[in-house]
Amino acid sequence: MKDATVKRLKDQLFIARAYYPSIAKLQGKEDLSRELKQNIQEHERMLSEAISDADLPQLVENKILKMEQIIAKAKGCTVECSNVERKLRQILDLTEDETHFHMKQSAFLYHLGVQTMPKSLHCLSIRLTVEYFRAPSSDIEATHAHKFDNPSFRHYVIFSRDILAVSATVNSTVMSSKDAADAVFHIITDRQNFYAMKFWFFRNSYRDAVIHVLNIEDIDFSNLNGLGLKQFSPSEEFRISVRNFDQPQLLQMKTEYVSIFGHSHFLLPEIFKNLKKVIVLDDDVIIQKDLSPFWNIDLEGKINGAVNFCNLRFGQLEKIFGSDIHDGSSCLWMSGLNIIDLEKWRELKLTDMYQNLIQKILNNDSEETWRTAALTASLLAFQDQIFPLxxxxxxxxxxxxxxxxxxxxRNAVALHYNGNMKPWLDLGIPAYKKYWKMFLTQGDRFMDECNVRH
Structure with a gap:
């Protein structure tokens, strides 16, 4: 343990503080009281500067030995045990309160670290945007415009605000393909990131694949009846805790991360009116093998080819879904890699169904937010329309x-980094980062200038 000595110091300090008030009241024990107080102060000073043993001074073992001897003397004095016990309980209560406070603070700071864009990535987006307007480039997309709505090509769709993440997803898909000449990637983002995305994909090539960057705010959705779907909302992730029915005797909760379509995904038929089928990728997905076989999968009349997530079932979330559940034993499904039959989607008017669900949820529960409503509506809209991959x-x-x-x-076709610890964050799990870094653009001038290091 890197903090074994630190913990030992804290234990000694705990005991010394408990004895000190009683020793200080004893007649003829002034020297012991003064010595005990001095050693308490020295321990407090060391612990104020040390988190691990490496932070401690070299003579710490001598101080530990000295404190042990003083505590032994204090224990040898005749004191009221009830006084010592009372003081120990007071210190214990204070310590528990302090621990609870630090746990809450740690959870808040961790969440903040996950949700806040790192300074280096913010710098990269700004630099690319500035450069786009400083040196306008020829619009390469225009030369490939005939491919954008041609159903004979293989169309991939990614909703993203993160340049680094989406470029790794695109690069991994292309590098893992046997033939990328018929691949068209549609990167859908918001106005804030649109120009940075445009310039990034102008500067970087991905074999023979075509990259089409769209600003969702420039797309005409006049045919829709509103409900705010035009606001950019990519895949959403939810941390869900439920009773662990696998071990009911332990009364334990289990926590899972569920990734589902955001509101913007339900605009797919409107955005790509001439396309029949698309593969939707999340920007935290890495592709390791050729996806050609996925295009030949028969969805058997279903809309969404997705991975079933059987760690959670609809019945476990009955309080969230209410009476709209068709089958409580059926598994949830996950976004990440999804094969979407747009023709079937239009036939069943799934977008209208989704909007009706959103409206119902928001009307029934004033505390439900626009974002959290997506969890219920997205999962329910695809009930009975999932083909399990x-x-x-x-x-x-x-x-x-x-x-x-x-x-x-290593054997998987796709890796999904769902959860808080994304591979482009310092918080990313080191053992899994290497699979993502393989497809990260290297040697880019703007990445170097913004100190983007992974």
């Missing part, structure tokens, strides 16, 4: 689960 092909949990087997990772 083989779970071993797409491995999820790489953003929170330390227990994923390395052989399982």
């Amino acid at each position: 083989e779970n071993s092909l797409i491995i999820s949990g790489l953003g929170y689960d330390y227990r994923v087997n390395e052989d399982t990772i």
Whole structure:
């Protein structure tokens, strides 16, 4: 343990503080009282500057020995045990309160670290945007415009605000393809990141694949009846805790991260009116093998080819879904890699169904936010419309689960870094980062200038 000595110091300090008030009241024990107080202060000073043993001064063992001897003397004095016990309880209560405060503060700071864009990535986005307007480039997309709505090509769609993440997803898909000449990637983002995305994909090539960057705010959605779907909302992740029915005797809760379509995904039929099928990727996904076989999968009349997430079932979330559940034993499904039949989507008017669900949820529960409503509506809208993909092909949990087997990772077609610990963050799980870094653009001038290091 890197803090074994620090813990030992804290234990000594705990006991010394408990004895000191009683020793200070004893007649003829002034020297012991003064010595005990002095050693308490020295321990407090050391612990104020030390988190691990490496932070402690060299003579710390002498101070520990000295404190042991003084505590032994204090224990040898005749004092009221009830006084010592009372003081120990007071210190214990204070310590528990302090621990609870630090746990809450740690959780808040961790959440803040996950949700806040790192300074280096913010710098990269700003630099690319400035450069786009400083040196306008020829619009390469215009030369490939005929491919954008041609259903004979293989169309991939990614909703993202993160340049680094989406470029790694695109690069991994292309590098893992046997032939990328018929691949068209549609990167859908918001106005704030649009020009940075445009300039990034102008500067970087991805074999023969075509990259099409769209600003969702420039797309005409006049046919829709509103409800705010035009506001950019990519895939959403939710941390869900439920009773662990696998071990009911322990009364333990288990926590899972569920990734689902955001509001913007339900605009797909409107954005790509001439396309029949697309593969939707999240920007925290890495592709390790050729995706050609996925285009030949028969969805058997279903809209969404997705991985079933059977760690959670609809029945476990009955309080969230209410009476709209068709089958409580059915598994949830995950975004990440999804095969979408747009023709079937239009036929069943799934977007209208989703909007009706959103409206119902927001009307029934004033505390429900626009974002959290997506969890219920997105999962319910696709009830009975999921074609299950083989779970071993797409491995999820790489953003929170330390227990994923390395052989399982290597054999997977796709890796999904769902969870808080994304691979482009310092908080990312080191053992899984290497699979993401393989497809990260190297040697880019703007990355170097913004100190983007992974």
